[in-house]
Amino acid sequence: MxxxxxxxxxxxxxxxxxxxxxxxxxxxxxxxxxxxxxxxxxxxxxxxxxxxxxxxxxxxxxxxxxxxxxxxxxxxxxxxxxxxxxxxxxxxxxxxxxxxxCNQVVLGGVLCKPPVLRRTPLGRDICDLLLAVNRRYRRADYLPCIAWGGLALQCSRLQTGDPLWLDGRLQSRTYLKTVGEATQERTAFEISITSIDPPGAQEERGWEESLGK
Missing domain, CATH: 2.40.50.140 (Nucleic acid-binding proteins)
Structure with missing residues (x-):
């Protein structure tokens, strides 16, 4: 792998x-x-x-x-x-x-679920993605990602199995979840995408450049 x-x-x-x-x-x-x-x-x-x-x-x-x-x-x-x-x-x-x-993430992997395009009550487009990123030794990390606006529309055209390279930031978000008769506050973590690139673009422009150095 x-x-x-x-x-x-x-x-x-x-x-x-x-x-x-x-x-x-x-x-x-x-x-x-x-x-x-x-x-x-x-x-x-x-x-x-x-x-x-x-x-x-x-x-x-x-x-x-x-x-x-x-x-x-x-x-x-x-x-x-x-x-x-x-x-x-x-x-x-x-x-x-x-x-x-600083909060900067660079990921390269493949989509393991179809993108989900939705819209906020204020009319802004959002696209939810799940990116599988291989590790060594036949394991992978499954990382939730989110894109906004025009980038959301661009990501929504991708299909399961497509490769995706992205820059973004890791963010936390609190929400309420009902469990039985109780309501619990929980925290979700996701990568907010700032840009996407074709495969190999990250190597061409270098890791240091991707950090703005």
Missing amino acids: EQQENRVVLRGTVAEEATLSHQVHGIAFYRFPLAVPRLSGREDRLNILCPHTAPEDPLPQAGAFVEVRGEVRSFNNRSGVGNRLVITVLARELLPSAEEP
Whole structure:
């Protein structure tokens, strides 16, 4: 299975202390929320999963401003509690930073469901997509994406199995869900698409250029 493109760079504030998530092959993985501000003044709270391979190294502290470079990951939640599809960012690099906030994602994969075009009450077009991005070792991440306006119309013409390369940002969105007689507030995560490219365009213009450097 060919590995496809999956890169993310985030710069924001550690919103809570890191807590132990799980261990795999003797490596402890810690989870913490990262608050990344938007230009609108709102912020996205994104789940970061970081391996802690050197116990003597300190974990990121709440309030620290950091840069995270890694990959967007998904897994199916079979517990019946919370969202069925859980989206996290696996940190490959985690460093203190003094640069401006950043939220940029580059993905390359294939559509695994037909695009869904809809319209807001104010008449703006939205297109929902589900992108499958291969990992190594016969696994894949299934990542929900959303496009707006003219880009939504362009994405709506794609078909299942079509390749798609995109730039975007990872965003969080709260909503209310009725479970039995109770109403629960939940958070959904999705990639808001800012541009799409034909296959191979990302390699031609380079990763550093895609980050605006």
